[in-house]
Amino acid sequence: MKRVLVAGATGYLGRYVVKELKKQGFYIKILVRNPDKLNQTGDFLEPPIGEDVDEVAIGDITKPNTLKHVCDNIDYVFSSVGITRKSNGMTFEDVDYQGNVNLLKEAENSHVAKFMYIHVCINDDWKKTGPLIEAKKRFVDVLTASNVDHIIIRPTGYFSDLTSF
Numbered sequence: 001m002k003r004v005l006v007a008g009a010t011g012y013l014g015r016y017v018v019k020e021l022k023k024q025g026f027y028i029k030i031l032v033r034n035p036d037k038l039n040q041t042g043d044f045l046e047p048p049i050g051e052d053v054d055e056v057a058i059g060d061i062t063k064p065n066t067l068k069h070v071c072d073n074i075d076y077v078f079s080s081v082g083i084t085r086k087s088n089g090m091t092f093e094d095v096d097y098q099g100n101v102n103l104l105k106e107a108e109n110s111h112v113a114k115f116m117y118i119h120v121c122i123n124d125d126w127k128k129t130g131p132l133i134e135a136k137k138r139f140v141d142v143l144t145a146s147n148v149d150h151i152i153i154r155p156t157g158y159f160s161d162l163t164s165f
């Protein structure tokens, strides 16, 4: 059975990814800050995931000492970690860029087979993008240059973000 680490599992996209991976028969380890959220419905009615998870690691991707060995014995890492709504004093640079770099280093150390990252749908010709997209683009550059095989997904808006419209 292939083993996946899902970082961002308590978020909107992460919960649906956990559900789908479980359906497809993967062993699911998640990296979360607050395990109480697993059995709660999300802010946009995304489902609880407590029953779908095989292993829980508590950690914060901006704190590398909480990530040590989190990718050991993991085949695939999926990260949808980012600041979408609540920043809690953190910047895009802290979380979307440096946090994902910290997780990637762990993935490299543990020789995972693949790192999947959720980027954003942008046109590479755009001159002005803002700090969120800049931070995500910088992480994509690091991921692309790393030794880890990777998949970069560039989604458009989710129903969660479109709710406010």
Ligand SMILES: NC(=O)c1ccc[n+]([C@@H]2O[C@H](COP(=O)([O-])OP(=O)(O)OC[C@H]3O[C@@H](n4cnc5c(N)ncnc54)[C@H](OP(=O)(O)O)[C@@H]3O)[C@@H](O)[C@H]2O)c1
Pocket: 007, 008, 009, 010, 011, 012, 013, 014, 031, 032, 033, 034, 037, 059, 060, 061, 062, 080, 081, 082, 083, 084, 085, 086, 095, 099, 118, 119, 120, 121, 155, 156, 157, 158, 159, 160, 161, 162
């Ligand atoms: N929403 C959209 O329409 C959209 C469109 C295109 C791309 N994206 C990208 O897709 C990704 C996921 O979006 P989403 O809407 O699912 O976001 P979300 O609901 O805000 O989920 C973000 C996840 O990241 C986690 N996280 C944040 N800071 C963390 C930290 N320091 N350490 C560990 N985990 C941390 C959150 O954990 P907590 O539950 O503990 O806060 C949550 O699980 C983001 O990278 C976003 O840029 C989103």
